[in-house]
Amino acid sequence: MNNSIFKKVLIIFLIVSFTIPAIVFGQNGNNTDSKSKKSNQNSNSPHADYEGEAPAFTEASVHDPSVIRVDETFYVFGSHLAAAKTNDLMNWEQISSNVSEENPLFENVFEELEEAFEWANSDTLWAADVRQLEDGKFYMYYNACQGDAPRSALGIAVADDIEGPYEDLGIFLKSGMWDEESPDGTIYDATVHPNAIDPETFFDKDGNLWMVYGSYSGGIFVLEMDPETGFPLPNQGYGDHLMGGNHSRIEASYIEYNAETDFYYLYVTYGGLDAVGGYNMRVARSENPDGPYYDAEGNAMSEVMGEPDTIFDDRSIEPYGVKQMGNFLFTRELGESGTGSGTGYVSPGHNSIYTDEDTGDMFMFFHARFPETGEMHEIRVHQMFMNKEGWPVVAPYRYAEEKLDKLNRKDLIGDYKFINHGKEISADIKESVTVSLDKNNKITGEVTGRWKKTGHNSAELTIDDSVYHGVFLRQWDPTSESYVMTFTASSNEGVTIWGSQMESKTDEETVTDVFNDLYLEETVISDLTLPTEGVRNTEIIWESSNTEIISETGIVNRPEMGNGNAEVELTATITKGGVTEIKSFNITVLAKGEGQLIAHYEFNGDLENSANNEDFGSGTITGNRINNEGGVISYTEGVVNSAAYFDGSSGILLPNGLISSNSYTVSLWLNPEELTDFTTSFFGARTENNWLSLLPSGIGNNNTMIWSGSNSWYDAGTDMKINVDEWSHVAFTVDEGDLTIYVDGEVRYTGSDFPNIFTTTSGHFSLGVNYWDTPYKGLMDDLQIYDEVALTVEEIEQLAEAK
Numbered sequence: 001m002n003n004s005i006f007k008k009v010l011i012i013f014l015i016v017s018f019t020i021p022a023i024v025f026g027q028n029g030n031n032t033d034s035k036s037k038k039s040n041q042n043s044n045s046p047h048a049d050y051e052g053e054a055p056a057f058t059e060a061s062v063h064d065p066s067v068i069r070v071d072e073t074f075y076v077f078g079s080h081l082a083a084a085k086t087n088d089l090m091n092w093e094q095i096s097s098n099v100s101e102e103n104p105l106f107e108n109v110f111e112e113l114e115e116a117f118e119w120a121n122s123d124t125l126w127a128a129d130v131r132q133l134e135d136g137k138f139y140m141y142y143n144a145c146q147g148d149a150p151r152s153a154l155g156i157a158v159a160d161d162i163e164g165p166y167e168d169l170g171i172f173l174k175s176g177m178w179d180e181e182s183p184d185g186t187i188y189d190a191t192v193h194p195n196a197i198d199p200e201t202f203f204d205k206d207g208n209l210w211m212v213y214g215s216y217s218g219g220i221f222v223l224e225m226d227p228e229t230g231f232p233l234p235n236q237g238y239g240d241h242l243m244g245g246n247h248s249r250i251e252a253s254y255i256e257y258n259a260e261t262d263f264y265y266l267y268v269t270y271g272g273l274d275a276v277g278g279y280n281m282r283v284a285r286s287e288n289p290d291g292p293y294y295d296a297e298g299n300a301m302s303e304v305m306g307e308p309d310t311i312f313d314d315r316s317i318e319p320y321g322v323k324q325m326g327n328f329l330f331t332r333e334l335g336e337s338g339t340g341s342g343t344g345y346v347s348p349g350h351n352s353i354y355t356d357e358d359t360g361d362m363f364m365f366f367h368a369r370f371p372e373t374g375e376m377h378e379i380r381v382h383q384m385f386m387n388k389e390g391w392p393v394v395a396p397y398r399y400a401e402e403k404l405d406k407l408n409r410k411d412l413i414g415d416y417k418f419i420n421h422g423k424e425i426s427a428d429i430k431e432s433v434t435v436s437l438d439k440n441n442k443i444t445g446e447v448t449g450r451w452k453k454t455g456h457n458s459a460e461l462t463i464d465d466s467v468y469h470g471v472f473l474r475q476w477d478p479t480s481e482s483y484v485m486t487f488t489a490s491s492n493e494g495v496t497i498w499g500s501q502m503e504s505k506t507d508e509e510t511v512t513d514v515f516n517d518l519y520l521e522e523t524v525i526s527d528l529t530l531p532t533e534g535v536r537n538t539e540i541i542w543e544s545s546n547t548e549i550i551s552e553t554g555i556v557n558r559p560e561m562g563n564g565n566a567e568v569e570l571t572a573t574i575t576k577g578g579v580t581e582i583k584s585f586n587i588t589v590l591a592k593g594e595g596q597l598i599a600h601y602e603f604n605g606d607l608e609n610s611a612n613n614e615d616f617g618s619g620t621i622t623g624n625r626i627n628n629e630g631g632v633i634s635y636t637e638g639v640v641n642s643a644a645y646f647d648g649s650s651g652i653l654l655p656n657g658l659i660s661s662n663s664y665t666v667s668l669w670l671n672p673e674e675l676t677d678f679t680t681s682f683f684g685a686r687t688e689n690n691w692l693s694l695l696p697s698g699i700g701n702n703n704t705m706i707w708s709g710s711n712s713w714y715d716a717g718t719d720m721k722i723n724v725d726e727w728s729h730v731a732f733t734v735d736e737g738d739l740t741i742y743v744d745g746e747v748r749y750t751g752s753d754f755p756n757i758f759t760t761t762s763g764h765f766s767l768g769v770n771y772w773d774t775p776y777k778g779l780m781d782d783l784q785i786y787d788e789v790a791l792t793v794e795e796i797e798q799l800a801e802a803k
Contacts, residue, residue, distance in 0.1 A: 055400040055476055059378045060084035060092035063273075064127035064252065064350040066200060067365045068138075070162045074354070076365055076379060077128040077140070081105055083163075089363060089381045089399050095163060099125050105140075105164040106157070112168045113142065116153040119174060120144035126152075127252070127350060130162065131201040131230070133209075138162050139169075139230040141199040141211065150195035150217045151176025156230050172231050173238075175217070184237030191246050191308065192218045194238055200254045200352070201225060204264070204289040212242070212266070215251035216312075219244025219305060220268060222255070222290050240290045241302060242266065248306035248317045249425070252350035255289065260360065261390040266293045266301070269349035270317060275369050276427040276713065278314070279347035280326030282494075283392060295321050296391060296494045314425040322494040323421050324364075324394050327429040329371050330417045330479065330500050335514035335535040337503065338479040341689065343397070344371050344429065348380070362386075364394055371429055372689035372709050375678055376772035385488070387469040388458060393488040396498040400476035406456040407472055411485060413439055415536070416499035418447060423495060434536070435499070459487045466491040475500075505536070507577035514538045514574050520585045525660050526759035528554035528587075530570070538576040545569040549589050559591040566591070590660075590761070595789020599658050603644040603781055605635050607652060611784075616655040619767070624649045624775050626683065626766045638781035639669045639727055640802050644767075648674070648777030651769030657761040658785050659684060664758070665786040667731040667799045672696050672724055672778035678707075681730070681780065683770040686763050690755070693770060694730065696722055704748075706732055706741055710755035716741060718748035727781075729800040735790035745800030747793065 062084050065076035075085045075095075081103050083095040096103045106112045110123065117123050122144055129141045138159045145152040154173040157166035173183065175196040182188040194214035201211045209227040214220040223232045223239035232239075243266075244250040252269035263285040271278035284293040284301045293301040304320045306313030329344030351366035362384040367377045383395045383402065395402070396419070417432035433446035443449040449463035453472065461468045470489025477484045477500060485501040505513065514534035521528075530542050530553065542552045549566045550556055559566050566589040574581045600611040607619035623630035631650030635642045644652070670681055675697035685691035690710050698705035703721050708714040718741055722728040731742040734754055741749035757763070767783065768776035782802065791799075 054481055055090060057398075058091040058093075060094040061097070061367075061376075061378050063367050063377060064198070065352060065365045065367060065379050066127065066129040066254075067352045067354045067363075068130050068132065068162070069354060070132070075130070075162055076352070077130050078350075078367070079124075079126050079128070081109060081125050081128070084379060088401075090401070092379060099123060105166055107165045112157065112166070113144065113155070115168075116142065116144040116155055116171055119153040119171070120151055121146045127198045129200045131209075132162075133230055134227055136160075138166075139201075140166050141201060141230075143197040143199060143213075145195065145197050146176065149176055150190050150215075152196040154196040154199055154213065158230075169230070173213075182238070190217045194218045194221045198251055198253060198350075201230075202255050202257070202289070203227075205257050205259070205262075208289070210255070210289050211239075212253045212255045214244065214253060216244075216247050216249060219248070219250060220253045220266075224290070242291050242293060243268070243284070243301040243304050244317075245305035246308050246313065247311060248304070249312050249314060250304070250317060254352050256353045256355065257289070258355065258386065260386055261285075263287065263390060264289050264293075265353075265392065266291075267351055267353065268321065269351070270321070271314065271347070271349075271425045272312075273347060273349060275346050275375055277347055278327065278425045278427050279349035280421075280425060281324045281349055281351050281364075281366065282321030283324055284321055285390070296389070296490070296492050318423055318425045320494075322391055322490055322496070323423055324392070324490075324496055326421050326424070327427065328419050328421065328431075328498075329429050330396070330419065330432045330477075332479050333535040334531050334533070335510060335517045335538060336480065338481055340479065341371065342432075343477065343479045345369065345380070346371055346373075346429065353384070362392065363399065364392075373772060374707070374709055383473075385471045385473075387471070387490060388454075388460075389469050389490075389492065391469075391490050393470040393490050393496065395473055395475060395488055396486045396500055397475040397477060402473060402475050404457050404471060404473060407453065407474075407485075409453055412453060412472055412487075413437055414485075414504055415445070415502040416487075417502060418445075419498040420447075421496045421498070423493075432500070434502070437499075459489050461487070461489055461497065463497070466493055466495065468495075468497050470497075502535075507579045510534070510536050510538055511574050511576050511579045511581050514540070514576075515581045515583050518572060518574070518583055520570065520587065521760045521762070522586065523588045523590060523761050524556060524759065525558060525590050525761070526662060526756055527556050528570075530554040530572075534574065534576075536576065538574060541573045541575075543571045543573070545571075550587060556589060558589055561592045561594060563591055565589060593661070593788045595663070595786060597784060598787045599654070599783070599785040601654075601783040602640065603635060603638065603783075604641045607633070607644075609655075616658055619652045619654050622651045622653045622766065622769060624651070624769060626651065626653060626764065626769050626771055628769075636779065638779065640782045643669070643671070643779045643781035645779055646768045646776045648775055651775055652767040654765040654767065656765070657763055658765050659758045659763060659787050660761045661758065661788045662737065662756045663735050663788055663790050665731065665733045665789065665791045665796075666694070666784075667729070667786075667791075667796065668783040669727055669729050669781040669802075670696060670722060670778065671727045671780075672722065672776070674777045675702075675721070675724055676774045676777075677702065678773040679776050680766075680768065680770045680773060681776055682765075682767060682783070684757065684763055684765045685771075686757055686760060688771055690757055691770070692757055694732065696730075696776070704730065704741075704743065706739065706749075708755055708757065710757065714751075714754060716749050716751055716754070718743060720748065724778075727779075729802070731791075731796050731799060733790035733796070738790075740790075742793075742796045742800070745797040 062078040064078040155171035159166040195217040199213040209225040254267040286293040332342040345368040348368040435445035468489035680693040682694040692708040705717040739754040
C-alpha cells in the first residue's frame, strides 16, 4: 500500500519540525549584525546609494515562505505556523514561530484545526498560503501531514486581519486514504495521487482563482477555485496533474502570471529540504494556468517523474526544468577583503514570487540554510529579471535596494567569481572559480568563451557552445562588504550561471593582501593547515625550523609528557609574478599532558568550577545564543545536591580552551522539560564551522546523539532518546577519533573517524545554547570534563551511579 515508500520521507520531513526565533545572522550564516553601519534606509527610496554605507539586515526564520503584500507591508507564512513581516524586504519582524497554544495566528490552533490534526495523525502544519479574496478577508490555506506517509488534510481558515486570529472553515481535500476511494473516484495510490500539502493560490489574467499543490507522491496538481468562497469548484477530484509522480522529489509549487511575457510560470523545488538533501529551485512555463508546462528545452513537465518502484529517483528528474539556484558558495580566498569563508546557501528552496504591478520589479522569497551551519535557516529575498528569452533569472546576492542601471562597458571588464549551478540534485556545494571578462570580449580563466553587453544592462555569454542570456547588476557583496558588479544568466539548456566581480589588484597588492591575511595560531596541539595558495593563484611555500615537530605540510608531533613544550619557526614565502614577501610565525607546540579532570561544575547555587585547576574558572550566564547577553539561570534540587535550571532562553558560557586535544570525556546529568530537534545540551567549537553538539533530541530519527560539523557531517545517533521530566546520565568519550556515547552508564554508540575539533587552546564551550538553534529547557547537573583522557567503561559506569 505504498506506506513503506514513505518511511524515508520522515527523516527529511521531521527536520523542519523545529523553528528558530528571529535571530541576526549574515548571509553566509555567520553571527553578525550585518555590521549595521547605518540605520535602515528610507523605505520610500527604493534604491541604494552605491557609494554609501552598508545596508542593514534583520533576520527571521520562516520555512517555506509564501508572500502576500498588504498595503506597504510584505508578509510571509510558512510551515509550523511561522510568519514574519517586513516593509523593506531587508529587515524582518517575526510574528510567530511554531504550532502552539500561544501562536497569535489562532486563538487556539489545536482546537480550531482539530479535525485536520486528527486526520493527519500529527500536530504539525506544513507550508501555508494566505490570499485576500474579493470580500476583503484573508484566507489561509493550511495543511497537516503525517510526515512518514502522504496522509494529509488541506483546509481553509479565514480572518478579517492578516495577522489573525483565523477561524476554520473546514477541510476540502484529503490524501493518504489507504485502500479507500480517493476524491477522483479511484482507490488512493500514492504513486499517481498527490500528497495534499503545499498549497498556493493565484489569479490568472482573467481573474479566475486557482490552487496549485502537491509534494513527492503523485506529483504537482492544480485545481480551479471559487473566488467568492475560496473552496474548489465542484467535480474536479484532485485536479489536473502538472508534473511529478512515482515519489519523485518535486514539491513547493508556485504559479505566477507575468504580463510582460504573457506566460504562467510554475516554480518548484527539487530534492530534499535538509542540509544534505540538495534542495534546488526550478521553473517551467505555460500559456495556460493549468498547463501544459514546458522547460527551456521544450520538455513537457507532465512527463517528468521518477521511475516506478524507485525511491526518490533524482536522476530521472534532474535534467528537466530551468534550474535557478542550488547549493553554492562564492568563496573568500586568502588575501581577499572581508572575513569568513564566503557567501552562499545550502538547500535554498520553496520559493514564492512577488511582482510589483506598478514598477514590474520581481522578487523571489525563499528559505535557505548556509554552508557548515547545520539546519539553521532564514528568509532570503532576491531580485529577479526576465531575460531576452522570457525566462526569470535570479540576482546572485540578496536584495539590498539595488536597481538595473545604465552601465558602462568598461565597468564590466575584470575578474569575476563564477558559479555554474548545473542541473544536478546534489548535496555538493558549487564553489566559485575565477574567470575574466576581457576587453576583447573573451572569457578567460577557469572557463572560456565570449561575452557582450546588449542594451543598457543585458548580458550575453557564450560558454561551451551554450548561450546564456541575463543581466549585469551592481549588488551588495556581504563578504567584501562592498558594492560589486554581478551578472546572472540562463541558457536554453536550463542552466544558470552567476558572476561576482573581484577587486582589481596588482601583483604587489595581491601579495601584500595575502601576507596580511595569513594567520596561524601561536599555540597548537594538533596538525596545522598550511595554505599553499592565496587569491589569484598566489603561491605559498613553507619552511620549518624543526621538521620533526612541525613538518612543512603542517603535521605536528607533540613532545612527550615531561619533555617540555617545543618552539618552532614556520616561514611562508608568498609569490605572485615577480613579487615575493616572507612572513614568519613562532609556534609553541604543547607537550602531551596527563589526563585530568579539567572542569567540574556542580551547580550548587553557583557556576563555580570545583576541579583543582586554576586555569579555568566559573561559567557565565548568556542569552539565547552563545554570544548573546542576558539570560537567567536558577537552581533547584538535582541528582547531586542542586541542579541548574535552563528556562529555554538562556545558557551558560564556559571558559575557553577546556578541551585542547583529541582525547577527552564529557559527563553530565540531563532532565529536559522539552525535547526540541537540534537543541544542544553541551556544545564545543573551534570556530562556527568546526563544532560538536550533544543533542538530547537529534535529527531524522530524533534519537539522542552527537552531531558534528567540520569538513563533513558526523551523525552519531544512539538507539534511544532520553525522556522528558526524568534524569538521565549522558557521557561521551573521544579517543584519537574513536567516539563512544553512554546513556545511564550503558554504551549506546561507538564509531571511528570522529573529527579532530579542538586543535587549539582557544575553543569555545557552552551549555544549552549554540550559535543557531532553540535553547535547552530543563535541568542539568554535575558536568565533568576531562582533557587528554577518554575514561573507561567502568569509570563512566561509576559516574552514572550517582542517582
